[in-house]
Amino acid sequence: MGAVAEPAIKVEDLWWKYEGRKDWALKGVNLTIERGEFVGIVGPNESGKTTLVMAMNGLIPNNYRGVMKGRVVSVGMDTREHTTAEIARRVGFVFSDPESQFLTMTVEEELAFGLENMGLPVEEIRDRIRWAMEITRLDEEFLEKPPYELSGGQKQRVAIAAVLAMKPDVIILDEPTSMLDPIGKSEVFDVLVQLRRSYNATIIVVEHRLEDIAYLADKMILLYYGEVLRVAPPREFFDNIPFLLKHYVYPPEIMIAVHRLREEGLYDGPIPLRFEEGVKIIEEVLRA
Amino acid sequence: MTHAIEVRNLTFVYPDGTLALKGVDLVIDEGEFAAFIGQNGSGKTTLSKNIAGLLKPTEGEVLLFGRSTKEMRIRELATSVGYVFQNPDHQIFNMTVYDEIAFGPRNLLLSEDEVRERVEEAARIVGLKEEYMEESPFFLPKGLRQRVAIASILALRPKVIIVDEPTTGQDWKQSIEIMDFLKHLNGLGHTIIIVTHEMEIVARYAERTVVMAEGRKLLDGPTNKVFAEAETLRKAFVKPPQPTRAAHALSHYGLRPDVLSVDELVTEIIRLKASGAGDNYLAQRSLGGR
Numbered sequence: 011m012g013a014v015a016e017p018a019i020k021v022e023d024l025w026w027k028y029e030g031r032k033d034w035a036l037k038g039v040n041l042t043i044e045r046g047e048f049v050g051i052v053g054p055n056e057s058g059k060t061t062l063v064m065a066m067n068g069l070i071p072n073n074y075r076g077v078m079k080g081r082v083v084s085v086g087m088d089t090r091e092h093t094t095a096e097i098a099r100r101v102g103f104v105f106s107d108p109e110s111q112f113l114t115m116t117v118e119e120e121l122a123f124g125l126e127n128m129g130l131p132v133e134e135i136r137d138r139i140r141w142a143m144e145i146t147r148l149d150e151e152f153l154e155k156p157p158y159e160l161s162g163g164q165k166q167r168v169a170i171a172a173v174l175a176m177k178p179d180v181i182i183l184d185e186p187t188s189m190l191d192p193i194g195k196s197e198v199f200d201v202l203v204q205l206r207r208s209y210n211a212t213i214i215v216v217e218h219r220l221e222d223i224a225y226l227a228d229k230m231i232l233l234y235y236g237e238v239l240r241v242a243p244p245r246e247f248f249d250n251i252p253f254l255l256k257h258y259v260y261p262p263e264i265m266i267a268v269h270r271l272r273e274e275g276l277y278d279g280p281i282p283l284r285f286e287e288g289v290k291i292i293e294e295v296l297r298a
Numbered sequence: 299m300t301h302a303i304e305v306r307n308l309t310f311v312y313p314d315g316t317l318a319l320k321g322v323d324l325v326i327d328e329g330e331f332a333a334f335i336g337q338n339g340s341g342k343t344t345l346s347k348n349i350a351g352l353l354k355p356t357e358g359e360v361l362l363f364g365r366s367t368k369e370m371r372i373r374e375l376a377t378s379v380g381y382v383f384q385n386p387d388h389q390i391f392n393m394t395v396y397d398e399i400a401f402g403p404r405n406l407l408l409s410e411d412e413v414r415e416r417v418e419e420a421a422r423i424v425g426l427k428e429e430y431m432e433e434s435p436f437f438l439p440k441g442l443r444q445r446v447a448i449a450s451i452l453a454l455r456p457k458v459i460i461v462d463e464p465t466t467g468q469d470w471k472q473s474i475e476i477m478d479f480l481k482h483l484n485g486l487g488h489t490i491i492i493v494t495h496e497m498e499i500v501a502r503y504a505e506r507t508v509v510m511a512e513g514r515k516l517l518d519g520p521t522n523k524v525f526a527e528a529e530t531l532r533k534a535f536v537k538p539p540q541p542t543r544a545a546h547a548l549s550h551y552g553l554r555p556d557v558l559s560v561d562e563l564v565t566e567i568i569r570l571k572a573s574g575a576g577d578n579y580l581a582q583r584s585l586g587g588r
Contacts, residue, residue: 054469054470054471054472055439055440055441055468055469055471055472056439161338188466188467189466189467191337191338191495192337192495192535192537193337193338193535218469218470258469258470258471259470260470262540263498263539263540263541263559263560264540264541264544266560267540267541267544267560267563267564270560270564271564271567274564274568276567276568276571285540285543285544288540288544289543289544289547289548292544292548292567293548293551295567295571296548296551296553296567296570296571297551
């Protein structure tokens with residue numbers, strides 16, 4: 011085993027242009043994501059967030075037509091030199107629309123599908139499914155159900171469990187909650203919290219809603235029309251509220267409120283990452 | 299006076315037997331901007347589809363400008379109320395943007411000249427450029443597809459426009475654009491109803507909010523009054539926007555619990571600081587504790 015830990019993902023001067031398009035979707039992106047990091051990627055729509063994460067698991071350039079410059083190394087594999095199937099075993103991908111990912115008629119088959127393709131023994135498959143269901147809090151009773159009969163949040167948890175069961179080094183979730191109602195959203199965020207606690211993988215989440223990602227992430231990335239504008243731990247990332255607003259990223263309103271109190275000279279501490287923390291700050295301001 | 303919408307004792311049962319609405323009464327006047335909120339399965343979408351005439355009451359009735367949806371022909375319905383689906387792709391089916399927007403007016407049996415006029419007007423209002431007219435709507439980005447969907451409803455010039463989840467899957471910039479645009483239509487005299495889970499959007503745009511729970515109307519009133527009902531909302535699993543929740547949590551300091559926006563919250567805090575209300579609270583507490 012090498013003593014020097016290589017990063018989970020290394021993106022070097024990456025340019026990508028889809029075939030038939032005038033503009034580059036990605037314009038010279040440089041990024042390093044370390045092993046075990048929990049990373050949030052934000053930015054307005056059409057900024058290239060999905061393109062960037064697809065480049066991390068090899069879907070780009072292997073399954074899309076276009077022009078690529080620069081390089082991406084995912085868990086030691088140059089994505090141009092490996093097939094998407096090879097990369098997918100180590101870098102799992104969860105789509106925003108879980109249905110686009112389902113292939114089979116029951117949840118059990120769905121969870122077993124990737125594992126059977128890996129040629130794992132039956133015992134091992136059973137253990138891994140049980141483990142993935144535990145983290146995603148899926149009951150046994152779900153196993154016999156067709157995935158399309160489940161609620162949005164349950165479907166997304168099945169999609170995450172199917173990827174998780176492969177025990178990938180990296181799990182990418184591309185807007186995993188954007189199609190879900192508030193209850194589904196919180197189900198999926200609960201799973202992310204569980205993942206962070208009980209599985210030492212690198213987790214990369216593209217997400218619009220920042221309320222929950224703010225306190226989960228080790229590192230936040232702002233992608234803005236093909237360029238990385240900012241990479242910072244959440245505390246620093248959210249410290250400059252006007253910068254985020256200017257780039258169409260809308261921070262949780264409690265952060266904006268505390269930022270305004272800072273501007274008014276009523277407070278001079280850090281921006282809160284959680285709602286409760288923000289309420290405490292306002293309370294202190296009121297008592298001071 | 300005739301109301302734009304009058305829902306009388308509306309009960310709705312789906313063909314599979316699901317009882318989705320249980321005796322709902324609701325009056326909305328012309329020119330209102332209202333939001334229907336509530337958990338999935340609360341009945342908010344069923345209610346809005348009954349108002350749009352897409353579903354017909356099992357019991358009770360829905361009157362649009364005084365006429366029951368049960369008596370209205372499709373043409374009359376289509377010019378009274380338009381319904382924009384959550385997923386524009388559920389609505390879009392023509393090969394070009396122009397044909398998509400022209401579909402409704404053509405069904406009103408208007409002349410091609412009138413159709414063209416309606417299409418151009420609708421495209422202009424939603425900000426669709428001329429160059430998109432001959433493109434396939436399916437290949438446009440989601441934000442533009444949604445505009446096509448709205449334009450195709452506008453071309454019918456309905457007095458009431460209902461939009462299901464206008465901001466789902468949109469980023470903040472697009473959400474603000476879509477909502478500002480609905481506000482603009484409201485200013486032109488259209489009655490607007492949005493069905494949504496996004497409480498910041500409700501707080502920012504809707505003057506009136508109807509909270510649905512288990513097929514019944516749980517709350518109905520000015521948005522700030524509705525969001526101030528923290529206990530009732532909790533039962534409906536509705537979480538008010540953060541400024542409202544913060545004000546509620548600190549209302550014992552004298553913060554008004556019906557603030558909706560960051561602006562209002564900050565103004566309240568400054569007002570309290572200036573009046574020394576925080577000090578008063580502390581003084582009272584220490585007195586009480588003695």
